[in-house]
Amino acid sequence: MASEETFMRAPAPTPKRTIYTEAMEIFNYAADLIGLDKRVRLELEEPDYEHIFYVTAKLKDRLVPLSAEAAKSFADLSVTQVRNPEGLERLANGNLILNGRALLGSDVAIRHGHLRLPDGLVYQLVPGESQRFKAYRVQHNQARGPYKGGLRYHREVSLDLFKALAAEMTWKTAIAEVPFGGGKGGIQLDPREYGREELEAITLRFMYRLKSLIGPNIDIPAPDVGTNPEIMALLYRQFSDGERERHNLRGIVTGKDVRIGGSEGRGKATGQGVAFCIEDYYADRGESVKGKTFVLQGFGNVGSHAANILANMGARLLAVNDADGSIFNGDGIDVNALSAYVADPKNLKRSVVGFPGAQRIEKKDLWDVQADILVPAALGGEITADVAERLKVKLIAEGANGPTTPEADRVLQKRGIELIPDIIANAGGVTVSYYEWIQNKRMERWSEAEVDQRLERAMKRNYRIIRDISRNQPRKTEMHDSRPYCIGKPVDSRCAAMILALKRIEAHYLLEGFSQ
Numbered sequence: 001m002a003s004e005e006t007f008m009r010a011p012a013p014t015p016k017r018t019i020y021t022e023a024m025e026i027f028n029y030a031a032d033l034i035g036l037d038k039r040v041r042l043e044l045e046e047p048d049y050e051h052i053f054y055v056t057a058k059l060k061d062r063l064v065p066l067s068a069e070a071a072k073s074f075a076d077l078s079v080t081q082v083r084n085p086e087g088l089e090r091l092a093n094g095n096l097i098l099n100g101r102a103l104l105g106s107d108v109a110i111r112h113g114h115l116r117l118p119d120g121l122v123y124q125l126v127p128g129e130s131q132r133f134k135a136y137r138v139q140h141n142q143a144r145g146p147y148k149g150g151l152r153y154h155r156e157v158s159l160d161l162f163k164a165l166a167a168e169m170t171w172k173t174a175i176a177e178v179p180f181g182g183g184k185g186g187i188q189l190d191p192r193e194y195g196r197e198e199l200e201a202i203t204l205r206f207m208y209r210l211k212s213l214i215g216p217n218i219d220i221p222a223p224d225v226g227t228n229p230e231i232m233a234l235l236y237r238q239f240s241d242g243e244r245e246r247h248n249l250r251g252i253v254t255g256k257d258v259r260i261g262g263s264e265g266r267g268k269a270t271g272q273g274v275a276f277c278i279e280d281y282y283a284d285r286g287e288s289v290k291g292k293t294f295v296l297q298g299f300g301n302v303g304s305h306a307a308n309i310l311a312n313m314g315a316r317l318l319a320v321n322d323a324d325g326s327i328f329n330g331d332g333i334d335v336n337a338l339s340a341y342v343a344d345p346k347n348l349k350r351s352v353v354g355f356p357g358a359q360r361i362e363k364k365d366l367w368d369v370q371a372d373i374l375v376p377a378a379l380g381g382e383i384t385a386d387v388a389e390r391l392k393v394k395l396i397a398e399g400a401n402g403p404t405t406p407e408a409d410r411v412l413q414k415r416g417i418e419l420i421p422d423i424i425a426n427a428g429g430v431t432v433s434y435y436e437w438i439q440n441k442r443m444e445r446w447s448e449a450e451v452d453q454r455l456e457r458a459m460k461r462n463y464r465i466i467r468d469i470s471r472n473q474p475r476k477t478e479m480h481d482s483r484p485y486c487i488g489k490p491v492d493s494r495c496a497a498m499i500l501a502l503k504r505i506e507a508h509y510l511l512e513g514f515s516q
């Protein structure tokens, strides 16, 4: 038996703090607690592969509106009639993409590359040029199955961020008990600045480059921030076009439209999973969601579905915020009406801002709203220590990935605010992605009721195991068995979730062994 001293590690040089090192803090903590096998730990500490590549595309001509001040120099410029309005595509940033011959005829009045449209604004004509975009795919770990994880189109992405998000997928797929590993990737761009055809060209080129790295049994992307079922359809087409057994490749992406092999219930699955966890949290305390109030950050795929489902369960949405602003109504926001407002094609930014059934508030005031629940469903790192000090909620259910910083975690613990951590709370998406993948493999189609039923069982079973680990309450019930995972003392819920993930992943390594 080695002496205690043998196990003392020399103090490591302080590593540079990055999104990845921050995200791995909980991994290291849980790995220490359970004495994770040393070699397994080394395997998990860094991703298997980190791919960075570039995608080029030819952009279209666009019209960029001038400021009122700059437009004064063109006061006498006559109005150009738009003969083919279909060809003008307005973007969320106010620019217009010229598709085809949008401005026909000889009455196009252009002066120094500027023209005035019937809306009265003066626009600068910017010729479409070729542009290069930085793209990523991080394949973190495949001990339990093919790499799995979303594709993000966003201006603020980096290798560091995708490493953190890919690792999160490794933990999440283990917690959800789906036979996948973890991956993540995407492109550094703001999709709201590009036209439909431009995004198509960029996406097709992205898959052209990605194709040799992925496959339905190797690495399976899905939607994330800035991507959706339409993007998944393009990726599927580009991957499978011209292949003899094209139908066998349908599982190359999940989150597809149900008409082309997507699963019923996938669109709402992440929000649904968040709601199932919240429902089970209250059921465990002998309470119900009915009558509870909640605050939401992000009204995209995850946020809007979570809000709709929680509202249907009888909860009241008090405040919501997105990239463009925040709104509040102390009597409750009508979630159906808000969804319709956001989906209206006239709402170019697809934003909650301007919704008539609520008043506008500052983003910082969102954190001061008194409510039972907070559902962050936007980007990572939003709940900082400062925000955590201000919050007036009792429970946080993390719809977003990595919304809470480690410092904020400590504040939440100190303040006794309860947490349903991201790797269980938002695991509904990848769980139904797995159902979609099985349906594709088997050429089956499951009903929404069947998907929901399976999802509910999976979410609640694994959430209960995490709660038991957290309370150190090993037990076996009809629904779940937490005995193999409890560690003999209570731990916080984020650590409990990580323990479940690590014990399941470690079992694969230890039972299968290592190839040399």
Ligand code: NAD
Binding pocket: 223, 224, 225, 226, 227, 270, 297, 298, 299, 300, 301, 302, 303, 321, 322, 323, 324, 377, 378, 379, 380, 399, 400, 401, 426, 427, 429, 430
């Ligand atoms: P989405 O693009 O559909 O929506 C993102 C929302 O966040 C939008 O409402 C946007 O306006 C808002 N937002 C962006 N920047 C913001 C900011 N700075 N402040 C406030 N709001 C901001 O994306 P999504 O698919 O709903 O993903 C949201 C989160 O959930 C992400 O963290 C994602 O990784 C995570 N997630 C998504 C899925 C899924 O199935 N889509 C699954 C698991 C986790």
